[in-house]
Amino acid sequence: MGFVHILARMTSEIVIRRARPDENNSVHALVQTIADETFAYLFAPSQVPIGEADWLSAWLAISEEEMVGVAMTRDEWVSDLWVRRDSRRLGIGAKLLAHAESEIRGRGQKTFRLRVVKSNTRAVQFYQSQGWKVHREFPHEKFGHAMFEMTKLDRTSPTP
Secondary structure, three states, rough: OOHHHHHHHHHHHEEEEEOHHHHHHHHHHHHHHHHHHHHHHHOOOOOOOOOOOOOOOOOEEEEOOOOEEEEEEEEEEEEEEEHHHHHOOOOOOHHHHHHHHHHHHHHOOOEEEEEEEOOOOHHHHHHOOOOEEEEEEOOOOOOOOOOEEEEOOOOOOOOO
């Protein structure tokens, strides 16, 4: 992607919206591509297992009518947050994460949680920059690689 196209994307509006039913396969393909790029070193030569098949409750980041990011929550968990490689460091992850946190807050949760691969240092640093803290380290239950559970306390809710 050229500098002019990146600059255009930086100045274009990022829209965060729900996935539509007709986009489920496209969202799944986008997440699979990002996961394969990010975690190929853990799973080579096979495809990275992403597990999720139903993306209808996902939030999408749209730039210039293209999907550039995805976030999804369950209960108090940010279960997925993915941003296309060519769209990183433009604030898209922060916007998606803010949407996810808002959705979790709306469920009455006071502590937000997520899991991240420990060796994905860019993601860990991103979450830390957004106020998240490493809560614990543990081995992935199926694949054994080191994971972090990260938490963030909801500071917008009044304390009793």
